[in-house]
Amino acid sequence: EGVAGLEEGLQPPSTAPFPQASPPARSFQLDYEEDCFRKDGAPFRYISGSIHYARVPRPAWRDRLLKMYMSGLSAVQVYVPWNYHEPLPGIYDFAGDRDVEAFLDLTAELGLLVILRPGPYICAEWEMGGLPAWLLWKPDIVLRSSDPAYLAAVDSWLHVLLPKIKPRLYQHGGNIISVQVENEYGSYYACDYGYLWHLLGSFRALLGSEVLLFTTDSTQAEELRCGTLQGLYATIDFGPGSNVTEAFGAQRRVEPKGPLVNSEYYTGWLDYWGEAHASTSSASVAQGLEDMLQLGASVNMQVLPLHSWPGADFKDQYKPVTTSYDYDAPLSEAGDPTEKLFAIRTVISKFQPLPVGPMPPATPKYTYGWVALQKYADLLDVLDVLCPSGPVQSQFPLTFETIKQAHGFMLYRTHLPWDVLDPATLGAPPHSICDRGYVMLQKEYQGTLERDGQTTLHVTGRAGETLDILLENMGRISFGANISDFKGFLGNLSLDSSPLSNWLIYPLAIDTAVQQGWPHAALPKSSSGGRAGPAFYTGTFETPGIAWDTFVKFPGWSKVRWCVAGRGGESGEVHSCPIFIFQGQLWINGFNLGRYWPHRGPQQTLFVPGSVLHVGRPNNITVLELEGAPSTPLLFFLDRPLFNRTLSRSTAATE
Numbered sequence: 210e211g212v213a214g215l216e217e218g219l220q221p222p223s224t225a226p227f228p229q230a231s232p233p234a235r236s237f238q239l240d241y242e243e244d245c246f247r248k249d250g251a252p253f254r255y256i257s258g259s260i261h262y263a264r265v266p267r268p269a270w271r272d273r274l275l276k277m278y279m280s281g282l283s284a285v286q287v288y289v290p291w292n293y294h295e296p297l298p299g300i301y302d303f304a305g306d307r308d309v310e311a312f313l314d315l316t317a318e319l320g321l322l323v324i325l326r327p328g329p330y331i332c333a334e335w336e337m338g339g340l341p342a343w344l345l346w347k348p349d350i351v352l353r354s355s356d357p358a359y360l361a362a363v364d365s366w367l368h369v370l371l372p373k374i375k376p377r378l379y380q381h382g383g384n385i386i387s388v389q390v391e392n393e394y395g396s397y398y399a400c401d402y403g404y405l406w407h408l409l410g411s412f413r414a415l416l417g418s419e420v421l422l423f424t425t426d427s428t429q430a431e432e433l434r435c436g437t438l439q440g441l442y443a444t445i446d447f448g449p450g451s452n453v454t455e456a457f458g459a460q461r462r463v464e465p466k467g468p469l470v471n472s473e474y475y476t477g478w479l480d481y482w483g484e485a486h487a488s489t490s491s492a493s494v495a496q497g498l499e500d501m502l503q504l505g506a507s508v509n510m511q512v513l514p515l516h517s518w519p520g521a522d523f524k525d526q527y528k529p530v531t532t533s534y535d536y537d538a539p540l541s542e543a544g545d546p547t548e549k550l551f552a553i554r555t556v557i558s559k560f561q562p563l564p565v566g567p568m569p570p571a572t573p574k575y576t577y578g579w580v581a582l583q584k585y586a587d588l589l590d591v592l593d594v595l596c597p598s599g600p601v602q603s604q605f606p607l608t609f610e611t612i613k614q615a616h617g618f619m620l621y622r623t624h625l626p627w628d629v630l631d632p633a634t635l636g637a638p639p640h641s642i643c644d645r646g647y648v649m650l651q652k653e654y655q656g657t658l659e660r661d662g663q664t665t666l667h668v669t670g671r672a673g674e675t676l677d678i679l680l681e682n683m684g685r686i687s688f689g690a691n692i693s694d695f696k697g698f699l700g701n702l703s704l705d706s707s708p709l710s711n712w713l714i715y716p717l718a719i720d721t722a723v724q725q726g727w728p729h730a731a732l733p734k735s736s737s738g739g740r741a742g743p744a745f746y747t748g749t750f751e752t753p754g755i756a757w758d759t760f761v762k763f764p765g766w767s768k769v770r771w772c773v774a775g776r777g778g779e780s781g782e783v784h785s786c787p788i789f790i791f792q793g794q795l796w797i798n799g800f801n802l803g804r805y806w807p808h809r810g811p812q813q814t815l816f817v818p819g820s821v822l823h824v825g826r827p828n829n830i831t832v833l834e835l836e837g838a839p840s841t842p843l844l845f846f847l848d849r850p851l852f853n854r855t856l857s858r859s860t861a862a863t864e
Contacts, residue, residue, distance in 0.1 A: 237379045237386040237421055239442060241466040246507065248379075248386070254468070254505060255386070256557055257284035257324055258512030258539075261333065262312040263293045265544075267305060268820040270312060272569060273544050274319050277512055279568045280539075280550055281557035284322035284386065286472075286509045287313070288331045290339035291366055296615065298343055298362070301369055313377050317384040323377075324472075324509060326389045327370055329363045329408075337685035337694065338392075342615040345695060352693055353394065355403040364411060371415035380419045387421040388412065389472070393446070395426040395436025405438040425472040428459035437463050448475030449493040453500040469506035474498065476511045476539055476549065489537055495552040502560045510553070512539045542816045542850065543758050545571035572819070575757040577846035580750045582832060584842075586734040588743035589652055589677060592620065592715055594722055594731070600713035606698035608643075609682060612716050619697060620715040621678045625650075625704070628672050633705045635676075636665035641700035644683040647743055647835055650676055654742030654837065668704075676709070678702070679743050681835070683804075719833065724799040729829040741837035743793075748844070749827040756822040759846045760814040763807050765839045766791035793834040797821055813851035 238247045246253045258277050265273055277285055289309060295301055303309060316323050330353055331339040341362075344350055350358050377383030390408050405424075412422055425444050426436035428451075437443040443463045447456045457469045476494050501508050539550035546568055557563065588595070601612055606621055635648065637658060646658040648666055651674045656666050658678070668676075678698075685694040701708040728734075728745060792806040800821040807813050822828055830844065 235380055235382065236419070239421065239467050244466055245468050245505070254502075255284045255322065255324070255507045255509075256282055256502070256561070257286050257322075257507075257509035258282045259286040259288070259473070259509060260512065261288050261335075262309065263288070263290050263306070263335075266818045266820045267308070267311075269544060269572075269818065270315055271319070272572065273540065274316060274321060276540060276544065276546060276550075276569050278319050278321055279564050279566065280512070280546075280554045281561065281563045282321070282512070283561075284324055284509070285316055286324040286326060287316070288333050288335075288339070289325070289327040289370065290331060290333070290335050291329050291370075292336060292339055292341040294370070295341055295366055298341075299365070303373075310373055310377075313374075313383075313385070317377070321384065322379070323385045324387050324389065325374065325385050326392065327367075327374065328391065329366060330392055330394075332392050332687055334687050336616070336687065338687040342610065342685065342696075343613070345610040345693060346613060348610065348695070350693070351399065353391070353397050353404065354399045354401045355407065360404075360407055363408075367411050367415060371412070375416050378416065378420050380417070385420075387423055388416065390422050390424055390441055391436075393426050393432070393436060394424065395429070395432030395434065397435075400435035402438060405441070409438060409440050423470070423472070428456045430459070430462070433459060433463050442467060442470075444470035444472040446471060446473035446475075449489055449497040451497065453497065453504065457501075457504065457506065469501075469504055471501055471506060471508045474501070474508050474510040476537075476553075491547075491549040491552040494539075494549055495556050498553060499556045499559070502556065510539070512550070543572055543574065573755075573757045574848035575752070575755060575759050575846075576848045577750060577752065577759055580748045580830060580844045580846065582746040582748040582830065582838070582842040582844065584838070585728045585745040585747045587652065587740060588620075588679065588745065588833070589649065590734065591728075591745070592717075594727060595717040595719055596620075596715040597718075598716075600715045603712050603714060604710050605701050605708070606712055607714055608699060609696035609716075611697075612714060614696075614716040616682055617719055618682070618717045619680050620717060621646075621680060621698065621702075622713040622715070623676050623709050623711055625670050625672055625674045625676060626707075626709070629669050629704070632667035632669055634665050635668050635702065635704055637698060637702050638700040639664065641698060642680075643694070643696045643699060645681045646698075647679040647681070648677070649679075649742050650674060652677075652740070652742070654740070657836070679835070719794075720801055723796045723801070723831050726799065726829075728831065743833065743835050744838070746832040746834060746838055746842055748830040748832075750830070750846070751827055752822055752824055754824060756819045756824050758819045759817045759822075759848065760850050761795065761802070761817055762814045762845050762847060762851060763791065763805055764843060764845050766805070766807055766842070791834060791836060791838065793832060793836075795833075796831040798823060798829055799831075814847070816850065817846070 234249065236247070236249055240247045243252065258280070260273060260277065262270060274285065294303060294307055313323060328339050333339065340352060344352060344359065344362055347358050350356055352359055374385065375381065377385050379386045390412055391405065394405065409422065421442065423442040423444050424437055425446050426432045428445050428447055433443065443460065445456060445460045460469060474497065476489060498508060539547055539553055541547055554563065600622070601607065609615070609619060612619065640660065642658045642660050642664060644660045648655040648658060650668055650670050655668055658664055658666065680697055682696040685696070703709060728747060792804070794804055795802045795815055797817060798821055802815045802817060805815060
């Protein structure tokens with residue numbers, strides 16, 4: 210019987226009268242007899258799109274939601290990142306851009322239903338899959354398991370979040386029709402049914418017995434075995450190019466009856482630093498959607514790209530995600546409708562009426578042009594500002610988690626224990642540099658150490674000279690075998706195999722300082738000219754009476770050869786001239802726009818929402834360049850994004 214038998218079992222649900230007693234006035238239920246959802250007693254199928262309120266500036270929420278509504282979507286799937294709302298244990302933030310209740314109320318106002326993904330783990334290529342980094346303060350914690358320390362933190366969070374959700378459930382007059390528990394748990398090594406049972410009990414206790422709870426996993430049999438649980442409706446996810454009949458056949462093996470659901474239809478894919486920009490054709494996305502809708506399935510798609518709080522994947526090696534997770538999505542990072550969105554809209558129109566009215570237009574963009582930057586100070590000269598509490602002393606390096614630093618950077622400082630007249634190897638054990646270290650000796654930049662990359666450098670110097678290593682957290686793993694992704698130096702640094710000791714460790718609060726107006730509000734510093742290494746640059750520009758969206762690029766910020774003085778043995782002075790790669794972070798008016806790394810690519814521009822710009826007063830630019838800026842550092846603001854230039858494609862020949 211094979212595929213033919215499967216197809217027979219995947220026919221669109223019947224519209225026959227519901228055989229059971231008439232349900233309450235407002236209800237959203239599973240109908241296992243007719244293989245469909247029932248909304249207020251009537252057969253129902255949703256066509257939904259994912260949106261991440263945490264990645265869209267609050268002033269743009271309405272615009273993005275309205276475009277999704279006008280695309281013909283009946284629902285939106287909303288992710289709630291735990292670490293976005295509980296940055297420290299027991300400290301909660303639901304204000305401004307983090308006001309999830311205001312966002313949910315806006316979806317209701319616009320007539321959209323909501324499928325909620327409150328986690329506690331959400332993946333979403335978000336830092337640590339939404340789990341707070343402070344969970345790792347207990348170094349032996351087992352995340353996403355029945356570990357009592359983990360469950361206690363989860364329960365505390367759910368007791369804060371879910372009471373905000375309950376009054377917005379469909380059964381209580383709201384627009385939330387279903388709630389996902391965890392996410393793709395079957396892909397995680399733990400396979401801990403006790404954990405899923407615990408979550409099921411917590412969600413039921415806090416949301417009630419009527420709300421529809423579900424899981425999402427891939428179509429792999431082993432993942433469906435570990436990710437599903439009786440009492441949670443099992444749905445699947447897959448992308449264009451999949452055999453739809455076979456994919457839903459996998460769902461049928463764990464849910465023989467009930468509606469067919471693809472909870473995460475991939476309309477594109479994410480970008481990793483150093484790899485080509487991902488793209489998926491509009492035709493294949495549209496065809497896959499039509500095939501699913503012809504079977505009567507409910508579908509949720511990635512519609513908006515994802516920006517900020519990027520995480521990383523682990524696929525044989527650490528792969529950090531770019532700042533602009535453009536995703537080749539139907540709505541662009543700036544919220545503009547694309548050809549793919551209109552292709553999806555055309556498919557939807559074959560199955561249900563579209564809303565009356567035009568699609569809202571693309572947001573206006575502006576080319577603000579060139580802005581010159583000036584060097585403000587080397588990072589090593591402003592440690593008093595960036596680490597006002599002073600350093601932590603330790604015999605050996607400590608992790609970010611030990612010092613309770615969640616994100617950003619820490620500086621590790623020690624001194625050479627002896628004269629190093631001939632080049633000695635500075636290095637760390639494999640996989641112990643998490644994630645990228647910028648090495649300076651006597652304030653002279655030496656080069657980088659990188660996770661799963663270069664882990665040694667050769668240095669020379671005199672006993673007592675200062676060795677500094679600025680360590681960058683590039684994003685915790687959000688998907689992979691183990692998301693307990695500790696940051697910093699996880700092992701001892703050594704010089705010619707002799708461990709270095711007596712460290713001063715500076716947890717740097719760079720983002721906080723810039724948000725509070727530094728360095729623009731500070732007194733000018735005398736900077737050391739063209740020295741390479743981590744340094745801050747500043748500039749300003751004014752808008753011509755408008756604050757439109759724009760994109761910033763870094764022309765000329767690719768790579769440069771700097772010559773570094775060193776000390777040789779009998780030969781005296783020697784110089785090394787390594788190639789340094791421009792990369793760093795950019796803020797405008799204290800708003801962190803993310804990481805730039807044009808040489809590695811594929812991302813070449815950063816999106817600047819118009820809502821962060823000022824009209825009638827200067828816009829303050831702050832750049833932290835990590836290796837060394839061009840001699841004349843310039844930025845260029847343009848009206849479109851640039852992607853698809855990568856190290857491997859464009860510059861490998863010159864390395």
